[in-house]
Amino acid sequence: MLDEQDKNVIRELQKGLPLVSRPFELIAGRLQMSETELIERVRSFERSGMIRRFGAAVRHHDLGYTANAMVVWDVPDGAVDEVGQSMAAFKEVTHCYQRPRHPGWPYNLFTVVHGRTRDECVQISEKISKKTNIANYRLLFSTAELKKSSMRYFE
Amino acid sequence: MNLDDVDKKLLKLIQADLPLAPEPFREIAESLGIEEAEVIGRVFNMLEAGVIRRLGAIFDSRKIGYTGTLCALKVAVDRIDEVSAIVNSFPGVTHNYLREHTFNMWFTILAESKTKLDEILDTIRQSTGVEEIISLPAEKVFKIRVSFELD
Structure with a gap:
């Protein structure tokens, strides 16, 4: 379980790293801990997996990856593990999750496919379909972004 | 913003991992062979430019x-603005997109507990009147990669 100080560290870290020579010293000062203690705490968060990555989150649009599609697949239940791993191995696939089916919603494997154009996403999906033998799938392109924000924890 | 080669190299480095060290920007600068102040300046510009x-x-x-x-919802086209305003008003809703499907609105939501999450979804159902909302929590994660290759 996270103690109050852990939560304080998370609250400060999610504001982003200050652009100064000694960013951890600056944050540590606000938390009344030492720079070394803070860095150690961040390392332990990383070891335990609470911090997935410490670095820059980049807007893909600005890197020329203007198209992305959520591609949903209807995979036989017994094959989900194998197919999921196989799809995850494609470099164009950035996310791959198993999710439940619902009445009117037969798709149980979700991937996000990135390409430079819409056509490229279609081609990548065809390639994945052939490789994994999953024929029942759909591309759901986004037509509008209604919200995109970073989560603020413990606020 | 046009990224030059140094920006691209810098992005590649700091996307993968920023050193957990007292002077992270100095370490990055050393591996790129430039000054720390230049690293900080370039990062600042890329943050400003989004x-x-x-x-x-x-x-x-x-x-x-x-x-x-x-979550996926079926929202009548003339109610999209109204419904998205309600959905987006919850701080735990981090992403919301319109997609080409009869389930046309897709949002992700985080909450401190399953109970809290279900409460919010009930509130969204009640205040929007949208009955067809399906919740599709991840049962297994095969890949989540946030870093990108730059050519």
Whole structure:
């Protein structure tokens, strides 16, 4: 379980790293801990997996990856593990999750496919379909972004 | 913003991992053979331009005790603005997109507990009047990669 100080560290870290020579010293000062203690705490968060990555989150649009599609697949239940791993191995696939089916919603494997154009996403999906033998799938392109924000924890 | 070669190399480095060290920008500068002040300046510009959305810790919401799900809704076209205003008003809703399907609105939501999450979804059902909302929590994660290859 996270103690109050852990939560304080998370609250400060999610504001982003200050652009100064000694960013951890600056944050540590606000938390009344030492720079070394803070860095150690961040390392332990990383070891335990609470911090997935410490670095820059980049807007893909600005890197020329203007198209992305959520591609949903209807995979036989017994094959989900194998197919999921196989799809995850494609470099164009950035996310791959198993999710439940619902009445009117037969798709149980979700991937996000990135390409430079819409056509490229279609081609990548065809390639994945052939490789994994999953024929029942759909591309759901986004037509509008209604919200995109970073989560603020413990606020 | 046009990225030059140094920007691209810098992005590649700081996307993968920023050193957990007292002077992270100095370490990056050394591996690129430029000054620390230049690294900080370039990062500042890319943040300002929105190329970098955020710099620092990217948390695994589950590991810090949050529960999340992906929801899909069928919303009548003339009600999209109204419904999205309600959905987006919850701070735990981090992404919301319109997509080409009869389930046309897709949002992700995080909450401190499953109970809290279900409460919010009930509130959304009641205040929007949209009955067809399916919740599709991840049962297994095969890949989540946030870093990108730059050519």
